[in-house]
Amino acid sequence: MLETSARLLRLLSLLQAHREWSGTDLADHLGVSPRTVRRDVDRLRELGYPVNASPGTGGGYQLGAGAELPPLLLDDDEAVAVAVGLRTAAGQGVEGIGETSVRALAKLEQVLPNRLRRRVGALNAFTVPMLSGPGPSAVDPNVLTELANLCRDGERLRFGYRGHDGTESRRSVEPYRLVCSERRWYLVAFDLDRADWRTFRVDRVTPKPPHGPRFVPREPPAEDLAAYVSEGVSTRAYATHAVVRLLVSREEAAERISPTAGVLEEEGPDTCLLRTGAGGLDVMVVHLMMLGFDFEVLEPAGLTEAIRTGRDRLTRALCRSERPGADDGNL
CATH class of the missing domain: 2.30.30 (SH3 type barrels.)
Structure with a gap:
């Protein structure tokens, strides 16, 4: 009986791990016959797990959606990840998810073993989310x-x-x-x-x-999709593109430059490259100045001239402000 129960749990874990399995593949993974797989599938159905089966050579087994949510199998790392994710979900821009996360977390923590509850507690107690200003438009969780x-x-x-x-x-x-x-x-x-x-x-x-x-599915546009999206929203979306060398390490630059503001590339211990975009050269100059780092323009060539024009304009404004009587408005 114990062997059968362990096999059922293993079968359920396999069905949850992949969208669809053939009977032969399941039998190979479990070390049993296809007939035993069919019997075990029937037992899972009796326990409330909706396992769909499609006939024929191209058919197989698939864990479907049922009228009620059956128990999920999570290993230790998965359980910790889910618990921490539920705690932080309210701050991730998903509309109406906060209250739902609290209810789901309460149910999960009720059945967590003590060793996992301590890991979750430590992670949450010593982790502070950094949220900068008002968040963007919330995403409908149903759409997501x-x-x-x-x-x-x-x-x-x-x-x-x-x-x-x-x-x-x-x-x-x-x-x-x-x-x-x-x-x-x-x-x-x-x-x-x-x-x-x-x-x-x-x-x-x-x-x-x-x-x-x-x-x-086609071959993806990049191996690192996070970097691909970062470049898209910070650079490709704009008419003007630039590459500058920042005279700080990539780690220091990353503390102030978000992935949506530019793509950072490590160059050396004390320098890094920034690829970014803006609506025009004048806007690019302001964008780079607001970073708060010394930099060197690599491209485009027109950006250097735009910086020079900005410098001259600021110099003239400074000279006017420093004239005697400037504080009285007598410019």
């Missing part, structure tokens, strides 16, 4: 879940999109991944109408079902 499911299942997504200038458009894409940065969510997807990869802010997405059909 819908996009995540489409990415997982490889189904085409149709949606309405509101651009940064307020213009509305209809899009048809092959969704690939969701990326979260600074309490804002982005969807990385292949835009079928534009035949290229695009990054969309999720709070501007309005899904327009029905979705589909299924598709075979």
Whole structure:
């Protein structure tokens, strides 16, 4: 009986780990016959787990959605990650998730072993989230879940999109991944109408079902999707691009420059490269000055002239301000 129970738990863990399994693959992983797999699947169904089965050579088993939520199997690291994630979810820009997170966390902590409860407590007690100013527009959690499911299942997504200038458009894409940065969510997807990869802010997405059909995922636009999104929102989205050398280490620069403000590349112990964008050269000058670091312009050449023009303008303003009687308004 103990052996059968352990095998059922192992089978459930396999079904939760992947979207679909063939009967042969499950039998190989469990070291049993396909007939035993079928019997174990029936036992899981009796316990309330909705295991779907499709016949034929291309068929298999899939853990489906049921009327009630059955118990989940989590290993130690997964349980800690879920508990910590629930505690911090309220600050991640997902609308209405705070109260729900508290309820879910209460249920989870009730069954956590003491060793895991101590790990979760330590992480939360000695971790302080840094939230800078008012957050961006909250993301509808239903939309976020819908996009995540489409990415997982490889189904085409149709949606309405509101651009940064307020213009509305209809899009048809092959969704690939969701990326979260600074309490804002982005969807990385292949835009079928534009035949290229695009990054969309999720709070501007309005899904327009029905979705589909299924598709075979393409090669992603970059191995590091977080860096790809960072470059997209900080550089590619702007008309003017620049590369400058900051005279500080990458670690020091990263403390003040967020991934949405530019992409940092390590160059040496005391310097790093910053790739960033702006609406124009004059705006770029202001952007770089506000960073608070000494820098050297590498490109474009026109940025150096824009800095020189700004310097001359500031010098003239300073000279006027320092004239005798300037404090009286007699300029």
